[in-house]
Amino acid sequence: MNQENKLQLETVTLGGVNLTLSPQDKSQPEWIGQEEILKQLLACWLVVAKEDMPLSPRIVGMPGIGKTTLGMVAARNRKQPLYIFQCTSDTRPEDLLITPVLSEQGKISYHASPLVTAMISGGICILDEGNRMNEKSWASLAPLLDHRRYVESIIAGIQIPAHKEFRCCVTMNQDESTFEIPDYILSRLQPTLSLGMPTEQDEMAILKYHLPFVRHDMVELTVQFLQKSHQLDLDFSPRDGLHILQYAVKRLAQDPEHPLSSDKAWKEAVEGILGEDALDLDKLAERKRRALGNERLPMGLGDFFFGEGDPLHPDLDR
Amino acid sequence: MSELFTLSDRIEFLPVVHGSGQFMRVVRQRLLGKTYDCLAVCLPPEFQSTVETGITHLPYITASFQSEEDGTQNYVPIDPTQPVIAGLRIALQENIRREFIDLPVSRFEPRKSIFPDTLALSQLTLEEFAVTLLPSLKKPPADSQQDLRIRWMAHQLHRLELECENLIFICSMLDWPWIKAAYDSLEKFPQPEKTNNPDLFGIEHSTLTFALSELPYVTSLYEKRREELRSDKTAEIDGVKEILLRAREKFLERHKVKYHNLSSQAFQVYLQYVRNLSLMESRLTPDLYTLAMAAKQVGGDSFAIALVEAAREYPYQEKEEYFDTMTLGIDQGTFGDDTPVNLKNRLQETELVWRTLDLKPQPDWKKQDEWKYTWDPHGQCSWPPEDDKIESFNTHVREQTKLLLANDLARSEKFTSSVKDGIDIRDTLRNWHTGDIYVKEIPPSRGKVEIVLFLFEMEPVPERYPWRQTWYAEHNEESTLCFFATNYIDNMIGPGIGQATYGGCMMMFPPRPIPNIWDDPRMKLSETLEERLLEAAFFHSQERHVTVVSPAPPPAAWRKLARHYHRRIIHIPLKRFSNQTIEKVRQFHVLNGKQVRSFAQRFISDF
Numbered sequence: 045m046n047q048e049n050k051l052q053l054e055t056v057t058l059g060g061v062n063l064t065l066s067p068q069d070k071s072q073p074e075w076i077g078q079e080e081i082l083k084q085l086l087a088c089w090l091v092v093a094k095e096d097m098p099l100s101p102r103i104v105g106m107p108g109i110g111k112t113t114l115g116m117v118a119a120r121n122r123k124q125p126l127y128i129f130q131c132t133s134d135t136r137p138e139d140l141l142i143t144p145v146l147s148e149q150g151k152i153s154y155h156a157s158p159l160v161t162a163m164i165s166g167g168i169c170i171l172d173e174g175n176r177m178n179e180k181s182w183a184s185l186a187p188l189l190d191h192r193r194y195v196e197s198i199i200a201g202i203q204i205p206a207h208k209e210f211r212c213c214v215t216m217n218q219d220e221s222t223f224e225i226p227d228y229i230l231s232r233l234q235p236t237l238s239l240g241m242p243t244e245q246d247e248m249a250i251l252k253y254h255l256p257f258v259r260h261d262m263v264e265l266t267v268q269f270l271q272k273s274h275q276l277d278l279d280f281s282p283r284d285g286l287h288i289l290q291y292a293v294k295r296l297a298q299d300p301e302h303p304l305s306s307d308k309a310w311k312e313a314v315e316g317i318l319g320e321d322a323l324d325l326d327k328l329a330e331r332k333r334r335a336l337g338n339e340r341l342p343m344g345l346g347d348f349f350f351g352e353g354d355p356l357h358p359d360l361d362r
Numbered sequence: 363m364s365e366l367f368t369l370s371d372r373i374e375f376l377p378v379v380h381g382s383g384q385f386m387r388v389v390r391q392r393l394l395g396k397t398y399d400c401l402a403v404c405l406p407p408e409f410q411s412t413v414e415t416g417i418t419h420l421p422y423i424t425a426s427f428q429s430e431e432d433g434t435q436n437y438v439p440i441d442p443t444q445p446v447i448a449g450l451r452i453a454l455q456e457n458i459r460r461e462f463i464d465l466p467v468s469r470f471e472p473r474k475s476i477f478p479d480t481l482a483l484s485q486l487t488l489e490e491f492a493v494t495l496l497p498s499l500k501k502p503p504a505d506s507q508q509d510l511r512i513r514w515m516a517h518q519l520h521r522l523e524l525e526c527e528n529l530i531f532i533c534s535m536l537d538w539p540w541i542k543a544a545y546d547s548l549e550k551f552p553q554p555e556k557t558n559n560p561d562l563f564g565i566e567h568s569t570l571t572f573a574l575s576e577l578p579y580v581t582s583l584y585e586k587r588r589e590e591l592r593s594d595k596t597a598e599i600d601g602v603k604e605i606l607l608r609a610r611e612k613f614l615e616r617h618k619v620k621y622h623n624l625s626s627q628a629f630q631v632y633l634q635y636v637r638n639l640s641l642m643e644s645r646l647t648p649d650l651y652t653l654a655m656a657a658k659q660v661g662g663d664s665f666a667i668a669l670v671e672a673a674r675e676y677p678y679q680e681k682e683e684y685f686d687t688m689t690l691g692i693d694q695g696t697f698g699d700d701t702p703v704n705l706k707n708r709l710q711e712t713e714l715v716w717r718t719l720d721l722k723p724q725p726d727w728k729k730q731d732e733w734k735y736t737w738d739p740h741g742q743c744s745w746p747p748e749d750d751k752i753e754s755f756n757t758h759v760r761e762q763t764k765l766l767l768a769n770d771l772a773r774s775e776k777f778t779s780s781v782k783d784g785i786d787i788r789d790t791l792r793n794w795h796t797g798d799i800y801v802k803e804i805p806p807s808r809g810k811v812e813i814v815l816f817l818f819e820m821e822p823v824p825e826r827y828p829w830r831q832t833w834y835a836e837h838n839e840e841s842t843l844c845f846f847a848t849n850y851i852d853n854m855i856g857p858g859i860g861q862a863t864y865g866g867c868m869m870m871f872p873p874r875p876i877p878n879i880w881d882d883p884r885m886k887l888s889e890t891l892e893e894r895l896l897e898a899a900f901f902h903s904q905e906r907h908v909t910v911v912s913p914a915p916p917p918a919a920w921r922k923l924a925r926h927y928h929r930r931i932i933h934i935p936l937k938r939f940s941n942q943t944i945e946k947v948r949q950f951h952v953l954n955g956k957q958v959r960s961f962a963q964r965f966i967s968d969f
Contacts, residue, residue, distance in 0.1 A: 084659075087638040099635060101659075227940035231623060234631040235659035240720075277963045331957040341964045344718040345654060348670050349569050349691075355702045356569075356691030358716045 056156075056164055059202035063142065063154050066161040069126045074253060075110075075117040077246025084237050085118045089168075089211045100189050100232065102174065102214045105239035108283025110250075111215040114239060115170040124209060125167035127158035131177040137184035140177075141204075142197040154200050159212070163188070163195070166207035174214035174233075175225060182229045189232035241274040242282060250282050251289065258289050262306055269314070272325050280318060288313045366489050367538075369545055373519055373529045377492055377538035378445035380709040381575030382480035383584060383598050385445040388488050389532060393452045400526040401453040403446050404515065404533040405708065406466040406554075409438055412562040414460070416440030417451050421585040421678035423573055424685055427705075428470075428560040435695070436470040436706040437560075439573045442588075443581055444709050449532045461522060463531075465514035466554040471507045472706045474713045475536060479646040481598060492535065499539060510552045512537055516544035517551035534711060563697065564685035570676050572690040575710075577650060578676035579605050585678060598647060606632065609657070609669035616724075617664060617949075623942050624661055632660045651717045658721065663967030666721055692716055722967045725855065733854040741858075741955035744833070745962055748950045749840060755939075755947050756814055756841060756869045763811045763909045763932050772804045811932070812905045817866040817892050817912040818936070818948055822846070824891055827865035830880040835873035842870040844879045844898060846891045850952040856965030858954030864947075868895050876902050887923060896920055900927035907932050911939075 054065045075082055088099040103111045112128070119126040129140070138144075141160055147153045162169035171177075188195045193206040214233055225233075242250060248267045255263070266285045273280040292313035296306060314322055346359040367375040376392055378385040393401070405413065412426035420442050427437040440447055453460050483491055502508035515533065519541070522529055533541060570578045580601030587594040610624045636656045640648045648656075650673055658666035688695050692714075694702045725733075774789040775782075777799040789800035827846040835842055845867035850860030870876070879885065879898035888894040899908050900923060908929050910916060913936045916924075924931050936944060951966055953959060 083642055084639065084655075087642045088635065090638040090641065092637075092641065096634075099631060099638075225940065227623065227942060230940060230942060231625070231627055231631075234628065235635050235656060237659060276960050328960060331960060334957065341961060342722045344720050345651065345670065346716075346718055347723045348674070348721070349571060350689075354689075355700060356689060356694050356696060358692050359718045 058164070058204060059200075061154055061200045061202050063156045063160075063164075063200070064145075065156050065164065066127060066158045068167070069116070069128050071116065072120070073113045073116045075113065076249045076253060077242050078239070081237055081239055082114060082118060082121070084235075085114060085213065086121060088213070088235065088237075089118070089122065097191060097193075098211050099234060100212050100214065101235050101237050102216050102233045103237045103239060104216045106241075106279050106281050107217050108281030109239055109241060110282070111217075111239055112170060112172055115168075115213050115215060118213075119168040119170070119211075122168065122211070124211070125162070125165055127162040127167055127169045128172055129158045129169060130172045131174050131181075133176050133178065135177045135181050137181050138197070138199050140181055140184055141195055142200045142202075144199055159185075160195065160197075160204055162212070163204060163206040163210045166209035169210075169212040171212060171214040173217060175216040179226055179229075182225060186229065186232065189229070241270075244271050247271065247282055247285070251285055254286055255289050255293075258293055259306070262289060262292060262310060265310060269325070272329065273322075276325065276328050278322075278325075278328075280322070284318060287317045291316060366492065369519065369531075369542060370523060372523050372527060373531060375538050375542070376449070376530055376532045377488075377535045378532055379477050379480050379535050380446065380711050381441075381444060382483075383443040383576050383580070383594075384480040384483040386443050386448040386584075387594065388483060389445040389449045390452060392488075393449060393456075393458075393530065396528075398458055398528045398530045400459040400461060400522060400529040401449055402461040402463045402519065402522060402529060402531040403450060404464050404531075404537070405438060405446065405462045406464040406557070407462040408466060408557055409560055410460065410462045412560045413438055413440060413447075413450065413462075414454060416562055417447060417454060419685075420451065421582070422681065423565050423570060423676070423679055424562050425565060425573060425688075425690075426560040426562050427688075429558050430469050432469075434469075434704040434706060436472075436708055438708050439565075439575075439710075441574050441581070441709075443574065443576045443584055446532050446709060459526070461518070463515050463518035463522070465511045465552065466557045467507060467511070468555040468557055470706055470708065472708075473508065473536065473711050475711050476713050477535070477711075479644075481646040484595070492538070495535060496539065499536060501540060508537070509540075512540045513544050513549045513551045514554070516541050516549065519545055520548075536711060562685060564687040565679070566687050566689045567676065567679040568674070569690040570679060571650065571674055572692060574676075577601065577605070577673045578679075579608070579673050582676050582678060602636070602648065602653065603633070605653070605669060605672045608672040608675070609665060612672055613661075613665050613668040616668065619945050622945065624665060628660055632656055635660065651719060654721065655719050658719065663721060666719075667723060667967065670721065670723075722855075722965055730854045733857050733859075734851055737851065737854075737858065737860075738954055743953050743956055743959075745951040745953055745966065746959065752843075752867075752869070752947050752950075753840060755943065756871065759814050759816075759909060759911060759934060760811050760871070762934060762938075763814070763907070766932055766934070767811075767907065768804050772802060774800045774802055777801045810905050811907055811909050812872075813868060813870050813899045813903045814909045815866070815868045815895060815899050815911065816864070816936075816947075817895070817910065818864060818944070819866075820892075820912065820914050822865040822891050827891060829862060830891075832876065832878040832880065834875055838873065840873060842873040842876060844868045844870075844876075844895065846895070847950075855951075856962065858958040859962055859965050860952045860954075861949065861966075862952060863949055866892055866895050868899050870902065887926065893919070893923065896923055897927075900924055900929040903927075903929060906930055909934060911936055913937070 056063050056065065085101060088101045091098050103114060105111050116126060140157055142157065143155045144152045145155050156164065159169045159171065161167065184195065188206060194203050196203050244267060247270055248263065251263050251266060266289055270280055270282065270285050288310070292309045295309040295312060311323065344359055346357050350357040367377070369375055376389060378389060408428070409426055416424040416426060417440055420440065423440060425437045425439045427435045429435050442448060442451070450460060502512065519531060565573045574581050576598065580598060583597050583601045583604065584594050587597060606629055613624065614622065636648045636652055639652050639656060640646060650670070653673065654666050654670050657669040686698065688697045691702070693705055695705050696702055774786040782801045782803040784802050786800040786802040793800060827848055829849045830846045831844070833843040846865045847862040850862040853861045855861050879894065885894060885897045885901065888897040906929060909932045911934045916931050916933055920931065951962065953962055
């Protein structure tokens with residue numbers, strides 16, 4: 045057994061029960077742009093006094109824009125061990141806490157979930173895609189998310205208090221969920237940090253970071269395409285951009301004898317990844333322009349103080 | 363007063379950070395705590411007349427503007443929480459001599475510096491605060507405007523010393539050690555330059571935020587407490603809490619929602635989060651951006667809008683005053699026309715940054731009328747994210763109904779060979795004396811649920827819900843929808859976007875076309891809106907069970923109606939679902955054509 049496997053099988057004894065802990069997430073993601081939301085997440089986890097409690101925020105946004113990455117980077121920023129629990133519609137309360145496993149000797153051993161491991165070791169847990177999980181599973185977390193900060197495992201018959209450094213956050217996709225999360229859980233998952241689409245500059249940096257080997261003009265073309273789709277409120281994310289470029293590059297490299305033009309390969313990739321309609325953004329933009337007429341879209345906080353076309357408007361350049 | 367601020371046996375310093383309510387309180391305490399025969403301030407003499415006139419009109423906010431050669435205006439905001447203005451206000455009230463001793467300059471050079479949060483002054487003395495800052499105060503370069511002004515003010519203090527017994531001088535925290543040095547070393551003083559006389563203008567109510575050092579609501583709180591002779595020691599922090607309560611009031615008034623999540627628990631999270639955000643930015647008090655952003659994240663867009671509106675409330679500005687008004691922006695302003703003029707605030711030395719936030723303010727009535735007028739009666743469609751939301755809710759209710767139906771059929775039997783759906787502990791215990799084990803069997807539910815009916819009020823007022831429709835599905839994953847709701851035309855929120863609230867709705871899945879239930883002559887038994895919806899559900903349902911989600915159990919009349927059509931009501935209480943979900947589902951938007959979908963998100967705010 046190598047060193048890494050030994051670490052994964054770390055155990056602790058709690059209330060007379062021997063628990064096998066889950067392994068940490070060791071990936072080292074990079075966060076590009078949108079510093080504000082990273083600061084907001086760290087603010088949620090800030091504790092200023094012994095009696096103070098950390099907040100457990102929900103991170104919402106379209107799929108593929110980096111919600112989990114945000115949580116991972118924030119955990120690294122705090123230099124705490126990170127654990128990720130992937131929630132699904134059939135996640136049961138015991139999956140969330142402690143699972144009995146039949147060992148080789150025919151005995152039952154108890155395995156702590158990533159969440160409970162984070163609670164014991166003072167780490168950070170990301171409950172990924174939390175809104176996929178049913179009400180019953182959420183209910184088992186209610187005491188953990190308020191001032192009590194513990195969970196009770198029926199299976200192991202123990203109460204597990206959270207380490208004072210334990211923090212957590214929940215990511216949620218903005219698409220339709222299988223289950224409605226009840227009020228008493230939602231009120232514990234506050235605030236809601238909404239992750240928006242990146243700016244042109246950030247999007248360029250993200251694509252270049254992940255695909256440094258792709259030609260600049262193709263990255264630029266993809267960024268322009270994505271930015272236009274963001275303006276039209278379409279659900280294309282940087283992850284889609286990565287897939288388009290990866291596919292286009294693979295298509296180009298497929299047959300060196302009869303090279304495909306990069307433009308053609310890119311269009312084929314867009315069509316293959318996002319569907320035929322995606323190629324017609326111009327038509328969509330034109331329809332939007334016609335429907336809006338001369339109307340200006342609301343821009344934000346500045347609109348509260350200055351009317352349309354006011355030269356003093358601080359957001360006019362947005 | 364300690365020796366630190368004593369310039370001579372006749373002169374005392376009172377260094378301040380401009381634009382701070384905490385320093386305003388210190389100025390007031392020091393001025394009223396001892397007898398002075400003269401108050402000197404760091405403003406040039408030509409401002410005396412207009413500034414003092416403005417002070418007599420407080421709490422109405424004005425500003426004194428002096429034009430410079432290139433058209434730029436430098437100005438003094440007559441803001442009651444400005445320490446200099448508060449000092450002059452007390453001197454006027456106590457009949458103390460006032461002297462404006464800054465150097466008149468033809469082109470004023472503003473300074474920007476980074477100060478610690480002045481809320482720290484509530485726990486520190488002025489001396490401790492000033493000493494902490496002392497190492498970071500840089501000596502102005504020789505012959506710079508700041509240096510010239512300092513030397514002139516030192517000279518003026520020498521002059522006043524000959525006439526006054528007890529003088530107190532309010533100056534900027536950035537200047538006081540250097541004025542002291544210039545006074546002690548009798549440095550040469552410059553000659554004043556020729557300047558224009560300032561004019562007094564009122565400030566447009568909506569842009570008061572840019573004139574005042576505190577939020578307009580907090581400033582009004584200071585003035586209110588002054589009128590009521592109450593302590594304003596905690597006004598800055600109380601102000602944030604009062605804004606929060608006022609915002610909730612405004613939110614409920616506007617949206618008339620029955621269920622909301624703005625509980626005291628939510629406010630506790632909000633305040634904790636706001637505190638943390640402020641600390642992350644090395645501040646002790648939040649700014650408007652932080653307050654609004656946290657409100658958006660805790661209470662949703664609509665609550666954040668209500669909060670911004672509450673924060674900028676300043677009732678004293680609404681009364682008529684005999685001043686021309688001007689609109690103030692960030693370092694710019696307009697005086698009655700659309701030409702922006704560059705502005706320099708003489709009493710603002712703290713570095714400020716404008717940060718914007720995506721919020722959708724309420725459109726004014728003129729815009730709403732315009733949008734109403736341009737509505738094309740032939741185009742009407744839904745907003746897909748709301749369709750998804752209600753469909754998802756519908757699926758959830760359908761699943762719940764199936765569970766209820768299955769539970770009805772559950773039965774227990776003695777354990778023989780199979781544990782079936784688990785051991786029935788209740789029956790096993792009940793028959794403990796026999797020693798038998800009982801197991802539960804939950805058979806799959808019989809029948810399906812085709813129609814789900816939501817009634818958000820038990821006895822809806824027909825006048826409130828004049829809009830009654832039957833909408834057909836756009837695709838196979840969507841239900842046929844019949845509903846009664848408020849009229850969307852009465853609440854236009856954007857070009858081609860109307861907002862309505864369901865009173866009740868009926869969803870049929872899988873979808874199939876049915877005649878408009880509101881005109882269907884076959885519905886004869888119903889007399890009220892909710893009964894018409896129920897009757898249509900019973901009439902069209904191909905299944906025996908019809909799910910009814912309502913705040914109270916179905917009354918006898920509904921059951922009678924169900925019996926007539928040989929249907930059975932499966933009741934699910936509305937309270938079973940999250941209040942937030944219910945409000946989200948109830949509010950919906952009508953778009954004037956599919957093309958509006960491409961920009962509707964920019965006008966529709968989240969709950």
